[in-house]
Amino acid sequence: MNGQSTSAPVLRIEDLGMYYGTRSGDVKAVDGVSFAVGRGESVGLVGESGCGKSSIAMTLLKLLPENGRIVGGRIVLDGTDLAPLSEDQMRTHRWNRIAMVFQAAMNSFNPVYTVGDQIIEALETHIETSPDVSMERVRELFELVSLDPGFIGRYPHEYSGGMKQRAGIAMALACEPDLLIADEPTTALDVIVQDRILKELRDVQQALNMSLIYISHDMAVIAEVSHTVGVMYAGRIVEWGDTVDIFQNPMHPYTQTLMSAFPSVTGPKHELAMLGGEPPNLLNPPTGCRFHPRCPYATDVCKTEEPPTVEGSDTHWAACWHPLEA
């Protein structure tokens, strides 16, 4: 997907760190992450299960659990650094400026109120509106995410997994945010409904010039929604670039493994590749390049020294001692 605007970024993250304190030490889930998201741009965030994708998302919204703490860095949203803001100050940004579709669909809703009432409440808290207008807006939102408006007055437990997920998307879009973070928003959707929702999301994005951070393990969906892709490994961004570059000329060996074997529905049925070795332990990440214990190209320097950032082009970089040739 192409054609994003190149104006000043809506969001700039600088050297962000967020650790979870545990009895065995700090889990370094976000460890020195920097990137920027332009207005109207879609960034796809990918990486192995447990590498810190949701942690970045929750840090941006400052919805951290008790044991999670920001250890450094800045989160600059339209010129304001969110990192030092108090919970009260944060509330004025959440939902109407920066909204989120949670990986945990249930986090969007309280089980004791109907889904419709909760979306209406969000609307009435953040934008001035009358009950009739709110109700009309909820209907619109339901149709946008292909939900039967007959379910507006129903409780979350009466929704199927995918219906809940769609209601979460409706909720996040309700206040027309500047930046939407969608964390695995379509894992419970069939490909037809997913296709329709991704289209609607693109339309909303264009109409509002909304920026999007889309977290997914589904590389096919990433290929469809994102202008730019960030690849995460063990709490860090290891490669960043234009979507076409990332798919066609990956520079980082980890990205290459991500791109190597897509199971296919109609093509030949090939053996599925697996990344060997243990997933990294974020309590005590490997020294040097964090990917070195599993990297086929690792040399001695990779084991001890942090890899440099190498640029493949103006819009494409990777952190690696021996980046792959295009």
Add this chain to the structure above:
Amino acid sequence: MAVVDTGVTEVGTRPLIKVEGLEKRFPVASHWFRRSHSSVHAVDGISFELARGESFGLVGESGCGKTTTGRLLVRLAEPTGGHVLFDDGEGAATDITTLRGEELKTFRRKAQMIFQDPYESLNPRRTIFDTVAEPLKVQDACPPLERLDRVSRMLEMVGLSPPATYLFRYPHELSGGQRQRVAIARALIIEPIFVVADEPTSMLDVSIRTGVMNLMESLAERLGISYLYITHDLAVARYMCSRIAVMYLGKIVEMGDTEAVLQQPKHPYTQALLSAVPIPDPTATRAPVRISGGVATPLDPPPRCRFYSRCPIADDFCRDNPHPALEVKDGGQRVACYKA
């Protein structure tokens, strides 16, 4: 009740599970609705069989009744109609919809469910060890002193390694994909013979997903486990399942060998589904999906073909006749469509 043809795979072997005319309706009563006797037809008279050691895929639109079907098959919900016959070779086949007490407990040891949403299904106040060990404890399936060892091995098998770093954490300290693997470990640890796997790998990256799929397959071979494998990922269904059923609004609309259904889909819904599979190439363009938008509603559907309002080839005959029955078409699969 009429005899239903459920499409046996192998002649002569008795199926592990035989589903006959299964139905589940949820009554609807709320101030939003003036209609008083509305109901959601979540599962609307479906029949199929599952052989021993077989993986049977269930795919279909979000909200079409897959999870409800799975819950009925492991008796986490009671049907409003139909039967589920379970025959593990030990004694006569039993209708699990009527099991009580000790019989139900024995059945629960044999049948497990991996729940779709690992954020809702794991008890937040239990450690990972307690969660995964729970079925062993409830079923008294393993001496207490060996539990730690067995749980550790299971965690390792689902890629939560080293297990020591996970055993005494709580669910909220895990990522989505890590929770999903805890849910898998819990269901498989007592070596059941039937598992309903509801989107078990939807939050896993390709590499870890492949590992989990291999594990499930090797357990199926070693222990003869049968899976009802619910998924939206048709590629996963292709790798895991020998046969597959496609559901739409509570009905099975196409069912047969996975390769036949995926390579030569006959029902217009299945065809649309396959055309919507995204392509992992940012430069590729895909033909637009041909079925009309419309929101499928399971609230009191009219008696005609459930797909009528969105079907690109529907005609007056479809409008004026009841929902079509599943019939064998060339290619071998069963299809519920007057025009396929």
